Amino acid sequence: MKIGILGSGLMGGKLGTLWARCGHDVTFAYARSATKLERLARDANAASGSVAEAVRGADAILLAVHWSRIGDVLEQAGDLAGQVVLNCCVPLDESNTDLVVGTTTSGAEELARLRPDARWVSCFNTSPSESFAGVFARKDRAPRPHLLVYGDDAGAREVAHDLIRDIGFEPLEAGGLRAARFVEPFAMVTAELAYGQPGGPALTYRFEKLRN
Numbered sequence: 466m467k468i469g470i471l472g473s474g475l476m477g478g479k480l481g482t483l484w485a486r487c488g489h490d491v492t493f494a495y496a497r498s499a500t501k502l503e504r505l506a507r508d509a510n511a512a513s514g515s516v517a518e519a520v521r522g523a524d525a526i527l528l529a530v531h532w533s534r535i536g537d538v539l540e541q542a543g544d545l546a547g548q549v550v551l552n553c554c555v556p557l558d559e560s561n562t563d564l565v566v567g568t569t570t571s572g573a574e575e576l577a578r579l580r581p582d583a584r585w586v587s588c589f590n591t592s593p594s595e596s597f598a599g600v601f602a603r604k605d606r607a608p609r610p611h612l613l614v615y616g617d618d619a620g621a622r623e624v625a626h627d628l629i630r631d632i633g634f635e636p637l638e639a640g641g642l643r644a645a646r647f648v649e650p651f652a653m654v655t656a657e658l659a660y661g662q663p664g665g666p667a668l669t670y671r672f673e674k675l676r677n
């Protein structure tokens with residue numbers, strides 16, 4: 466799969482590197498330094514380029530920037546018409562303490578409003594980047610940790626499922642894009658569990674339904 470990474474920081478850098486290790490054709494884009502993008506690409510056996518280059522012909526795009534950068538990155542990305550976009554962004558203020566949208570809308574719904582012809586799917590926003598290497602290393606162990614995935618486009622969700630499984634998670638369907646109103650605040654809970662509570666940041670989770 467050809468994957469464009471928009472935002473090559475903690476999330477984009479790590480997910481893109483692991484997808485490249487799975488054999489995907491990854492292009493890293495959007496960082497403050499071209500040298501950083503080039504180094505990331507070289508280390509991952511991937512490519513780096515502009516946002517427009519990363520988006521062109523991509524089967525999947527990962528949007529992984531701070532909420533304050535959304536306008537800038539979308540402007541460079543164009544209309545994204547017909548393209549599958551995995552969104553892991555949490556709509557946070559500059560100090561990363563408060564959500565700037567909710568509860569009658571959400572970051573995911575605002576993105577869909579800004580680029581209505583893109584095929585949006587939300588995932589990876591409830592897992593700290595520090596968990597990815599360990600999840601990837603334990604891919605063969607069952608049961609896998611869950612990862613919430615939600616959106617209105619079934620085909621886009623299927624693409625996301627494959628990419629989520631590549632990292633080593635089991636995708637857990639959590640509803641349509643509107644679910645973002647509730648999942649984005651939950652992402653703040655996972656961040657507190659990862660960074661605010663003891664035991665280290667490599668948090669994973671798994672939901673179970675008791676059958677009897």
Ligand SMILES: NC(=O)c1ccc[n+]([C@@H]2O[C@H](COP(=O)([O-])OP(=O)(O)OC[C@H]3O[C@@H](n4cnc5c(N)ncnc54)[C@H](OP(=O)(O)O)[C@@H]3O)[C@@H](O)[C@H]2O)c1
Pocket residue numbers: 472473474475476477495496497498501528529530531532534553554555556557589590591592593594595652
């Ligand atoms: N980190 C997590 O564990 C986690 C978990 C769940 C959700 N999220 C969400 O995922 C999104 C990405 O988070 P992250 O932790 O990956 O962020 P990050 O490490 O700060 O990465 C953001 C990327 O955007 C780039 N960038 C920032 N300002 C820029 C500018 N002015 N011009 C060009 N590039 C610029 C950064 O460049 P540089 O590389 O040069 O800094 C970096 O590559 C956020 O919305 C966050 O809320 C993160």
